[in-house]
Amino acid sequence: MNILSLFPAIPLLMMLGLWLSRNKKQIHAVMVTGASLLLGLSIALVFIYLGMRADGHDSGMVLTDSLMWYKPLNIEYSVGVDGISVAMILLSAIIVFTGTFASWKMTDGVKEFFMWFCLLSVGVFGFFISVDLFTMFMFYEVALIPMYLLIGVWGTGKKEYSAMKLTLMLMGGSALILIGILGIYFGSGAVTMNINEIAALDNIPLSMQRVWFPIVFVGFGVLGALFPFHTWSPDGHASAPTAVSMLHAGVLMKLGGYGCFRIAMYLLPDAAQELSWIFIILTTISVVYGAFSACVQTDLKYINAYSSVSHCGLVLFAILMMNATASTGAVLQMLSHGLMTALFFALIGMIYGRTHTRDIRELSGLMKIMPFLSVCYVIAGLANLGLPGLSGFVAEMTIFNGAFMLDDTFHRVVTVIACTSIVITAVYILRLVGKILYGTCTNPEHLKLTDATWDEKLAVVVLIAAIAGLGLFPLWMSDMISDSVLPVISHILN
């Protein structure tokens, strides 16, 4: 069996293990074993991939394998990875690992929670390893539907409303994707659903591309929080339990960007060039609007959710620039945003678990009470506003660098507008840090609170290590990514 198939297989086995386990101890054992296995495997995958590239393997997909599934429609279970998907798999494994520890103290319906959580990861990993349109779409939907119950049952606040809104909006997006996939498959006249082979054929007529490109791009864009289809995101993230927010903002939203890049733009390149300006405008609005909205929120999770809208908007913004530098930056931003937003949500979950409020007006002076969590919160904030040495700087620097390479007026203007988000981000992050961490604690109840426990520390430290690692040694990751971005970009431009 191909090593890649292990990624969806392990969460499936974890589900089986969870189903059989009888108490919380066994549940934790299954989760920790599985999540560590996934993390180890994904790190191994990075080295295997780099090794194979060093040996002179093709810069397209490696570790490919395919199995005929439904012959009449040429549906195959075909897998393969390039540098982009390897990076995404690594990100997913880190988030699943830390998410497990972040929900360590959960008490209600632990078994069911983790079972749905594992199903979600089956979908995520399956999506990133697939190179077949149908299989990819199937895993995409597998990743969406557990969200309904995860938010609806274990969430907080107006959870039923948020869960329904999120599910329906994302499913609406996936309906668009489905019709786009059919359009691509029948339009290309291909006898395969393999993405690379359809791209190599490259014979979808422009008139059809003009129809399918916006449909597919919006379909994936819904998950990538594309303005004006982002409204599920703040409500959904705010209501979700900690680990689900982490996985959802950290990984699931990246499915949108990845799909836009890999399917919408790669398979419909001509229309992508022609129509990109519409979506560039929309993503610029996402970037700036998200940042401004974050400034006026009072709920910690809402602030972070709008910040995610802004940062994920930047991902879509960068891939629409259609040059190698900006697109490499987009993938780096996916990684960086995934890690730091997961860190944020984890910390917010830990703070909320102690103070039982997420309203910044009721929080203050936490630095003295829980110094560990507070310092980590500052680090997450600094990564978010793009401090050099942390991952956010690397990603945004690359994106804006790439965007400035396009020297026509339109691209210059939108890039400058998008750049302002860096400043706005600094405004809301610093305001937040100043308000809730420093100063004196006004609520006497909060004085009794304790700092992080070992499981929380583990989750947080792993994430910070990854953020700092990416920030301090960006080259090995960005080389791996740009190596795989190049062929895609050159295909789109030709």
Next chain:
Amino acid sequence: MDYSAIFSYMYTEIALAGVIVAVLLYDLIAGERGRRYFQTFVCLLMLFFVAGTVYPYHGGTADVFGGMYQYTPVAGIVKSILAIGTLIVFLQSDAWLSREDTRFKRGEFYVLTLSTLLGMDFMVSAGHFMMFFIGMELASVPMACLVAFDKYKGNSAEAGAKFILSALFASGLMLYGISFFYGTAGTLYFEDMAAKIDGSPLQILSLVFFFTGLGFKLSLVPFHLWTADTYQGAPTSVTSYLSVVSKAAAAFILTVIFVKVFPSVSDYWQLMLYIVIVLSITVANVFAIRQKNLKRFMAFSSISQAGYIMLGVICGTPYGMTSLIFYLLVYMAANLAAFGVISTVEQHSGGKTGIEDYNGLYRTNPKLAVIMTLALFSLAGIPPFAGFFSKFFIFAAAFEQGFHVLVFIALINTVISLYYYLLIVKAMFITPNENPVPAFRSDRGTRLSLLLCLAGIIALGIVSSVFDGIGLYSFGM
């Protein structure tokens, strides 16, 4: 006349007639004690029947009675699907049939249901409009008795009356259309008629009459008005039979007749279907959202599912037909699972079928709640459950024939349908309830049937050989 052909090609119907006779005799001979094992007896018989007829013994097609009855491998597959559906319904019905007021007429239930099945088998294999009509009547008259089976309950009797009246009206319309066919074509054999259909206004009119008649059976909008009341009033086992088995047979024969007899006027019936599909899916979805009773809810859900099934009919290609049959099979697994849960909850909670009664079901009966959820997910087309695959295939088939906008409308409607399916999931998992349906253990038959359906929901999609097998045996694809 060569009688050996009858036995060699009509083996399904002959075997089924044998089963009916055996059940009738058992009802006569068995005493009070023997009848306790009635369900076991019938289910075993059905099992042998399914096992004996599931394999298509002949590769090609053949005519019996000079073309009145046509043997085709694809019809054989549909008959097996119908028989399996009937078997699952029988497995689920024991709790209801053991009740005080129905105990003495168990035999009637089985015989009547099997008679409708026999009628559908004849209908599916018809090669002549008369044969088709007789089969359809044989399927609908006992069905009316079944709908009114709980005759002391007002709403069951009312449902029976509504059903028989609308069924008769539909039959009348259809017969009127068929008589015009005879008048213009001079024959009612499917094979001979195709050449005589020239699209004259009278023929188009009779095509509309004919379609209206079958539209009633399929409960397509705008012929659906009887559906909700009948589904709600009928005993739950009968409702599930009505929603799955009888619908599957009608959908299949509709495709066969359109493809075989009316290929020359395909523009007309495709337009007709187009409108009916859009109406069925949309109207039913909108109405389903407002329902408070789960059986009525399932009625609207099945109207909208019938709209999706028609997407396979509108293609008129072998691939579309394969997708249609696969869709029917998957729909059967999911719908029978949902009705199995509804039925067993109804029997163990003193007749609760309201959606609010399901609040908090997961706390007390987690297994039933999970099965219900998976069934609804499959109906909504969520992967990795079979419904996702069947929907994808049927959409692909329609898309291939150029119905892009229609597929788009259908896809938007799947999102709406997801909304109301999730409302049930929400009731079971999320909404708190002071006194939910207490925990109970279903009878053995129901558990077995739910297990079968669950296996179908999970495996039918992932295991590609079922879909491939249907295509291979039916069309050599």
